[in-house]
Amino acid sequence: MLIIPRITHPIHMHGHDFWVIGQAAAKFDASTTVLNLTNPPRRDTASLPGNGYLAIAFQIDNPGSWIMHCHIAWHASQGFALQFVESEDEILSTFAEDTTFQDTCSAWNAYIPIQAYEQDDSGI
Amino acid sequence: MVFLSDWSHDSVFELWYIAMQGGPPELENGLINGMNTFDCSSSTDEKCLGGGKKFEVSFEAGKKYRMRLINTAVDGHFQFSLDGHSFQVIAMDLVPIVPYETDNLYISIGQRYDIIVEANAAPGNYWLRAGWQTACSANGNAEGITGIIRYDNSSTSDPTTTGLTVDTFCGDEALENLVPHVALNVGKYGEMTIEEVGFNIGSYFEWTVNSSQSFGANVLHIGTNKLLGSLILDWANPTNLRLANQESLWPAEYNVIPIEVSRVLLEAKQC
Numbered sequence: 135m136l137i138i139p140r141i142t143h144p145i146h147m148h149g150h151d152f153w154v155i156g157q158a159a160a161k162f163d164a165s166t167t168v169l170n171l172t173n174p175p176r177r178d179t180a181s182l183p184g185n186g187y188l189a190i191a192f193q194i195d196n197p198g199s200w201i202m203h204c205h206i207a208w209h210a211s212q213g214f215a216l217q218f219v220e221s222e223d224e225i226l227s228t229f230a231e232d233t234t235f236q237d238t239c240s241a242w243n244a245y246i247p248i249q250a251y252e253q254d255d256s257g258i
Numbered sequence: 259m260v261f262l263s264d265w266s267h268d269s270v271f272e273l274w275y276i277a278m279q280g281g282p283p284e285l286e287n288g289l290i291n292g293m294n295t296f297d298c299s300s301s302t303d304e305k306c307l308g309g310g311k312k313f314e315v316s317f318e319a320g321k322k323y324r325m326r327l328i329n330t331a332v333d334g335h336f337q338f339s340l341d342g343h344s345f346q347v348i349a350m351d352l353v354p355i356v357p358y359e360t361d362n363l364y365i366s367i368g369q370r371y372d373i374i375v376e377a378n379a380a381p382g383n384y385w386l387r388a389g390w391q392t393a394c395s396a397n398g399n400a401e402g403i404t405g406i407i408r409y410d411n412s413s414t415s416d417p418t419t420t421g422l423t424v425d426t427f428c429g430d431e432a433l434e435n436l437v438p439h440v441a442l443n444v445g446k447y448g449e450m451t452i453e454e455v456g457f458n459i460g461s462y463f464e465w466t467v468n469s470s471q472s473f474g475a476n477v478l479h480i481g482t483n484k485l486l487g488s489l490i491l492d493w494a495n496p497t498n499l500r501l502a503n504q505e506s507l508w509p510a511e512y513n514v515i516p517i518e519v520s521r522v523l524l525e526a527k528q529c
Contacts, residue, residue: 142335142394142428143455144366151353153444157433164450171444175436177351179368181429182455191444194519199497203489204465205368207270207332208277213488214465216453216513217497225501232502243494255274257491 140184143209147192149200149220151176156189179205197224203258211255260313260327262365262388264288264334264397267305278462282333284396288403290388296399313405315386317377324348325373329365334397335428337389338363338371340407341421342382345375347435354439362389362422364431381409383417393426400424451515456487464488467513489513 153174156167169189182188182204203215219225226232266273266285276283286306287296290313298306317323325345329336339362346357349372363371386405390397397403406417430436456466466487490511497512508514 142366144368146368151351153442154433154436155444157430159429162452164452170433173438173441173443175350175355175433176353176438176442177369177436179351179366181366183429191447194517199501201489205366206282207367208274208282209465211274211277212463212465213490213513214455214467215489216467216487216515217489219497219501219506219508219514219516221518222501222506222516225498229498235496235499235502239494239496239499246494253493255278256489257493258489 142184143182143214144179144205145182145188145190145202146179146205147190147200147202148178149196149198149218150192151178152180152190152192154180154188155191156187157181157183159183159186162187162189194220197221197228199225201258210258213256213258215256215258259291260325261291262288262327262329262331262334262336262338262403263292264331265294267303270332280459280463282395284398285332285334286398288331288334288388288390288397288399290386290403290405293405294399294403296402313386314411315405315407316411317407317409319377319381319409322374322376325375326370327363327365327373328370329367331367333395334367335391335394336365336403337387337391337422337424337427338365339387339389339422340375341384341387341417341419342379343375343377343384343407345373347431348372348374350431350436355435356437356439358435360435364427364429366428366430369430377409379409382419383408383413383415384419385417385421387421389422389424391424391426391428394428458488460488487513 153176155169155171155174157180180188197220199217199219201215201217203210264285265287273283287294293311293313295310295312296308298308327338344359344361346359347363348357349355351370365371384407386407388403390400390403392400453467458464458466500506
């Protein structure tokens with residue numbers, strides 16, 4: 135049996151500063167947990183306590199694909215991440231052109247068959 | 259700038275093969291701005307060479323110094339302190355805050371803090387301590403991740419000062435101390451999503467988040483052996499390329515939460 139300690143995870147987000155509106159080593163209950171909505175700390179990395187919760191808020195004002203991940207590097211490699219696709223219809227217009235994607239990915243696909251190392255983690 | 263980090267004599271690419279089993283490998287040392295010493299006398303590792311130096315900073319009595327701290331560790335939580343000095347904390351993650359006074363500072367991985375310290379101690383040599391939190395993860399030189407403050411930079415002797423004893427707290431500075439200088443309120447928010455953190459033992463140990471399957475309608479659920487909630491990047495087909503190719507049905511391993519205009523409230527929890 136593998137015992138996983140409920141350790142603290144530093145949660146980091148790209149693309150936004152977020153408000154930290156709640157953070158405690160306690161059970162979260164949406165109906166009773168008190169959240170601070172008045173000038174809460176704004177930052178881009180905050181800890182999720184073991185056996186607890188981290189409550190954050192941010193405004194949707196920056197179209198893009200933004201990753202949020204645990205900043206313990208091993209955990210990021212172990213897939214502890216998600217991505218927000220924010221205002222999807224507006225994302226492409228934030229790039230000058232999209233040929234860079236195609237060119238870079240073509241180069242990558244040409245490189246893959248001759249490279250020595252295979253992707254052996256989440257790739258984050 | 260003051261970079262606080264951990265260090266191993268092995269590369270992370272080697273250590274990853276330990277980490278992927280589940281338990282994190284213990285790194286041998288920590289560095290301050292890339293510098294530290296290490297006692298190799300009891301090491302059989304041929305890569306342990308010794309001969310390092312401590313990071314040093316000169317203080318001129320009466321002056322104030324701004325230090326910009328960042329935790330760049332792989333797996334380390336620091337309780338930063340300066341023997342003989344308290345300091346003011348003036349910013350977190352580049353956001354200016356109402357300054358507060360303290361003599362120690364919790365810095366989680368990825369976090370940045372700006373502090374102002376006044377050179378107001380009796381002239382001498384003082385330890386600057388990246389206090390390693392052994393309660394959060396192990397390190398082979400937990401008590402020795404230090405630099406030196408010198409009021410007389412012609413001195414070459416080590417400080418004899420004693421300082422803060424690192425405690426066992428692995429979290430952030432108290433929220434009530436972190437008050438942004440420019441006040442912004444959250445106001446009304448449109449929706450709340452709850453993302454639970456879990457894990458899965460697959461081909462290796464995987465963490466999961468967003469595994470409650472509360473996906474939006476445009477997430478494609480396909481049959482893979484990846485548990486929902488573990489993000490696995492396909493370097494050949496990144497998220498924005500899929501958008502450019504109008505492929506916005508998201509395979510589960512992209513672990514996407516689509517969001518549209520409205521304020522979003524997000525909560526992550528460990529059950």
